Amino acid sequence: MKKLLLDQGLPRSAGVILSQRGWDAVHVGDIGMAEATDVEILGYAKQETRVVITLDADFHALLAVKAASAPSVVRIRIERLKGLALADLLEKIWSIAQDDLSRGAMVTVTERSLRIKHLPVG
Numbered sequence: 001m002k003k004l005l006l007d008q009g010l011p012r013s014a015g016v017i018l019s020q021r022g023w024d025a026v027h028v029g030d031i032g033m034a035e036a037t038d039v040e041i042l043g044y045a046k047q048e049t050r051v052v053i054t055l056d057a058d059f060h061a062l063l064a065v066k067a068a069s070a071p072s073v074v075r076i077r078i079e080r081l082k083g084l085a086l087a088d089l090l091e092k093i094w095s096i097a098q099d100d101l102s103r104g105a106m107v108t109v110t111e112r113s114l115r116i117k118h119l120p121v122g
Helices: 012-020 038-047 058-066 083-103
Strands: 003-006 024-027 051-054 073-076 105-109 114-118
Touching: 003 012, 003 038, 012 024, 012 083, 038 051, 038 058, 058 073, 058 105, 073 083, 083 105, 083 114
Parallel strands: 003 024, 003 051, 051 073, 073 105
Antiparallel strands: 105 114
């Protein structure tokens, strides 16, 4: 399962690069969800079995409060990544956390660490 949904604030070019590499990656802005709420984005990702990639901490909080088991969310805590750097980072994350993401997880990525919490939380 290499199906990703990239949130606002992330470069659309990362989705294009990943698609060229064989991933099923879409950006919320490319599917008419640029103005969607976090809850709507989570609902869409769950329905489409996509992993949400975001800069926004609210997604993890929403999953925890609802004790949700899906969708998986990767929060990137690295600012100003360009498309190629983000695509490369996502491939690295996938190589480490693929099994966790397929079962349901919240992943937080910083420049120095990768933390995984399995869903549901609580």
